[in-house]
Amino acid sequence: MSPPDLGFFIICALAIIGLAYEAFTQPTAFVQVSIFGLADGAMYALVALGYTMVYGIIELINFAHGDVFTMGAYIGTAILGFFSFNENSFTAINLVALLVVFPVVMLVMGAINIGIERIAYRPLRNAPRLAPLITAIGMSFVLEGVMFLWHGPATVHVPDLLPHGPGFQTTIGGVFIGFKDVFVVVTAAILVTLLAIFINRTRLGKAMRATAQDRDAAQLMGIDINRTIAATFFIGALLAGAGGMIWGLYYNNIFYNLGFRTGLVAFTAAVFGGIGNIPGAAIGGVLIGLIAAYSDSYIGSKWTEVVIFGILIGVLVFRPTGLLGMRVPEK
Amino acid sequence: MALLQRRRMRDRDAMIYGVLLILALAFPATVLYATGSSALISQAGHAGTFVLLAIGLNVVVGFAGLLDLGYAAFFAIGAYTYALFASSQLDSSPLHHSFHLPFWLMIFVGMFVAAAAGVILGFPTLRLRGDYLAIVTLGFGEIVPQLSYNLPQWTGGINAIGGIDSPSLPAWITGPWAGANNIAIIRPDVCPVLGSSTKFAPCFSFGFDPIAFYVLIVIMIIGAVILVGNLHRSRLGRAWMAIREDEVAAAAMGINTVTTKLLAFAIGASFSGFAGAYYGASFGLVSPDQFLFLVSVTVLVMVVLGGMGSIAGVIVGALVIYFVLNSILPQLPSTVESLANTFGLNSLNVQNGDWPGLAQETQRVSFLVYGLILVLMMLLRPQGIFPSRVREQELKHAAVQEDEAAVEAAHAG
Numbered sequence: 001m002s003p004p005d006l007g008f009f010i011i012c013a014l015a016i017i018g019l020a021y022e023a024f025t026q027p028t029a030f031v032q033v034s035i036f037g038l039a040d041g042a043m044y045a046l047v048a049l050g051y052t053m054v055y056g057i058i059e060l061i062n063f064a065h066g067d068v069f070t071m072g073a074y075i076g077t078a079i080l081g082f083f084s085f086n087e088n089s090f091t092a093i094n095l096v097a098l099l100v101v102f103p104v105v106m107l108v109m110g111a112i113n114i115g116i117e118r119i120a121y122r123p124l125r126n127a128p129r130l131a132p133l134i135t136a137i138g139m140s141f142v143l144e145g146v147m148f149l150w151h152g153p154a155t156v157h158v159p160d161l162l163p164h165g166p167g168f169q170t171t172i173g174g175v176f177i178g179f180k181d182v183f184v185v186v187t188a189a190i191l192v193t194l195l196a197i198f199i200n201r202t203r204l205g206k207a208m209r210a211t212a213q214d215r216d217a218a219q220l221m222g223i224d225i226n227r228t229i230a231a232t233f234f235i236g237a238l239l240a241g242a243g244g245m246i247w248g249l250y251y252n253n254i255f256y257n258l259g260f261r262t263g264l265v266a267f268t269a270a271v272f273g274g275i276g277n278i279p280g281a282a283i284g285g286v287l288i289g290l291i292a293a294y295s296d297s298y299i300g301s302k303w304t305e306v307v308i309f310g311i312l313i314g315v316l317v318f319r320p321t322g323l324l325g326m327r328v329p330e331k
Numbered sequence: 332m333a334l335l336q337r338r339r340m341r342d343r344d345a346m347i348y349g350v351l352l353i354l355a356l357a358f359p360a361t362v363l364y365a366t367g368s369s370a371l372i373s374q375a376g377h378a379g380t381f382v383l384l385a386i387g388l389n390v391v392v393g394f395a396g397l398l399d400l401g402y403a404a405f406f407a408i409g410a411y412t413y414a415l416f417a418s419s420q421l422d423s424s425p426l427h428h429s430f431h432l433p434f435w436l437m438i439f440v441g442m443f444v445a446a447a448a449g450v451i452l453g454f455p456t457l458r459l460r461g462d463y464l465a466i467v468t469l470g471f472g473e474i475v476p477q478l479s480y481n482l483p484q485w486t487g488g489i490n491a492i493g494g495i496d497s498p499s500l501p502a503w504i505t506g507p508w509a510g511a512n513n514i515a516i517i518r519p520d521v522c523p524v525l526g527s528s529t530k531f532a533p534c535f536s537f538g539f540d541p542i543a544f545y546v547l548i549v550i551m552i553i554g555a556v557i558l559v560g561n562l563h564r565s566r567l568g569r570a571w572m573a574i575r576e577d578e579v580a581a582a583a584m585g586i587n588t589v590t591t592k593l594l595a596f597a598i599g600a601s602f603s604g605f606a607g608a609y610y611g612a613s614f615g616l617v618s619p620d621q622f623l624f625l626v627s628v629t630v631l632v633m634v635v636l637g638g639m640g641s642i643a644g645v646i647v648g649a650l651v652i653y654f655v656l657n658s659i660l661p662q663l664p665s666t667v668e669s670l671a672n673t674f675g676l677n678s679l680n681v682q683n684g685d686w687p688g689l690a691q692e693t694q695r696v697s698f699l700v701y702g703l704i705l706v707l708m709m710l711l712r713p714q715g716i717f718p719s720r721v722r723e724q725e726l727k728h729a730a731v732q733e734d735e736a737a738v739e740a741a742h743a744g
Binding site for chain 1: 392398452455456459462463465466467469470471473474477478480481624628631632635639687692695696697698699700701702703704705706708709710713714
């Protein structure tokens with residue numbers, strides 16, 4: 001075992017011992033925190049998948065992705081305005097609204113992300129590496145600017161559509177579980193499974209994997225590179241839009257630059273799982289959600305960002321391929 | 332032919348430097364005569380900080396081709412190093428004793444502390460491929476302001492460190508600017524003997540005169556340009572460019588790539604620390620809000636927009652972006668409002684229901700405009716305003732040589 005790996009394992013072991021102590025002394029609180037962390041982690045995973053797919057295929061840190069996530073929640077809130085739902089009790093209209101809003105938001109965000117790729121990234125495909133990175137930051141500002149223009153700096157209320165309150169929650173052994181927590185985790189799990197099937201079983205999914213491995217060789221095999229990359233952005237935005245909508249329905253509050261911090265955390269999750277690795281991003285997202293929740297309750301929420309970005313640096317220093325990454329880092 | 336072009340290119344840089352120098356010298360006097368206040372000079376001193384930052388980041392990004400997304404962290408380290416040891420902040424810390432060390436010493440201490448942080452951060456990560464460095468610096472850039480928020484007993488947290496000492500010239504430096512009775516070197520009538528006038532007069536003293544800081548930053552920038560220009564032409568500079576073009580080939584030529592990259596990273600960080608100490612002294616206040624991701628991005632944009640690798644281009648890029656961010660965008664609301672009044676659209680300026688009024692609405696647009704500027708600049712001119720032509724020349728020259736070699740080979744065959 002090389003020294004970097006040893007360092008990585010020592011840090012992991014210390015963290016696990018600390019958590020085990022908490023789990024042993026206060027099991028109820030520990031399980032409760034884990035459930036909140038799992039729900040957060042499921043949402044981070046949805047965003048992290050978009051980062052990892054785009055990075056895998058064109059090696060770009062897509063800074064605008066976090067704002068695509070927020071934009072999904074904004075557009076979803078606007079669409080929900082057409083329904084006369086009831087926030088206090090779950091009615092049939094609420095169900096219809098939910099069933100309509102998810103596909104619409106996902107498709108709209110997919111279309112917007114394809115537009116972003118077409119305008120800001122495709123013309124720069126052969127430019128120096130920094131150029132698309134700057135346009136990504138620029139597009140991030142543009143999206144944040146649009147949302148700021150739309151609703152101003154204040155937080156926006158997202159209707160509390162999901163079933164909640166008595167009857168939709170339960171307490172098992174002192175641990176509170178709401179329908180919302182279950183909904184978030186189940187929806188995210190379904191979306192990730194669909195994505196995995198798509199990537200592994202379809203022609204387009206195969207084209208994406210081939211393009212990510214070797215773009216020139218894929219092109220020689222007759223794969224339309226531009227179409228494949230556009231499809232990657234489309235699917236990434238489907239997941240991010242759904243993630244944003246879920247976030248809005250879970251927390252009921254969104255603001256224009258929510259995507260900045262969420263995006264960085266999700267990006268950390270993607271790096272944690274091994275950037276470019278799709279199952280890695282999903283697992284990384286859940287782990288980062290859990291770590292953030294543990295840090296919030298055992299270290300203090302003001303230290304959570306330091307912990308998360310410390311992990312980001314630690315992973316890259318000790319294990320640059322991430323948890324699941326098998327690729328040997330090039331020099 | 333190639334020689335001629337190279338000379339023309341050198342002329343272009345010399346011309347930019349000449350114009351910038353004349354503007355820098357003429358600026359304070361012009362502003363004082365035109366506006367009668369030194370507010371713009373103070374802003375120019377602030378812009379100078381960003382020029383210095385851009386020159387430093389250019390070493391990392393432009394010369395060595397390493398992407399640094401957390402440059403503001405080193406800026407923060409420099410600023411806090413000066414602020415902690417040149418204010419009364421440490422009185423209220425667990426140390427219960429404050430220091431007031433001289434600026435001229437601390438600016439170099441800040442520089443070395445930032446460089447040391449760069450080495451500590453860069454050493455384990457520079458062995459990895461380029462993108463990982465970008466991500467590590469991004470994380471570092473997020474951690475440093477957070478630490479300063481979270482350790483209020485040391486850094487003052489969100490309340491910032493205020494009352495930072497101004498630099499003072501040592502007593503043995505005598506001249507018209509030393510002593511209590513300052514003599515203005517710009518305009519005698521605005522700087523009479525102190526106490527005899529109620530007018531807030533600009534005099535050459537760091538205590539209350541932005542011109543002093545302006546002169547200091549101009550001198551610092553000139554020093555930085557000479558230093559970085561020499562580095563660029565040195566053996567180290569050529570090694571940086573070799574690594575930027577092809578790291579494997581550079582390593583095969585006997586360049587120690589880790590040390591060379593580490594030097595670029597540390598030198599870039601030291602410029603940031605230097606600029607940070609100056610910034611703390613000139614602003615008199617250091618708070619974590621001043622070192623967020625947006626600052627790192629802004630400096631990176633200055634470098635890329637000006638033309639990576641070209642020192643003159645980077646200075647122009649820094650000034651242009653600073654002007655857009657701090658002059659054009661903040662003034663946009665009032666400009667649009669008066670424009671609407673001229674065209675008889677006064678009703679647009681009044682708040683009405685969901686419409687927050689034209690000025691407010693324009694203010695909301697400004698962030699979007701900045702984003703659009705970034706995207707358009709990159710699409711229209713990805714190589715920057717004044718790209719490093721040396722690099723273009725090198726590439727062109729290599730192509731010509733290859734052609735000649737092919738012709739020779741054909742003749743020989």
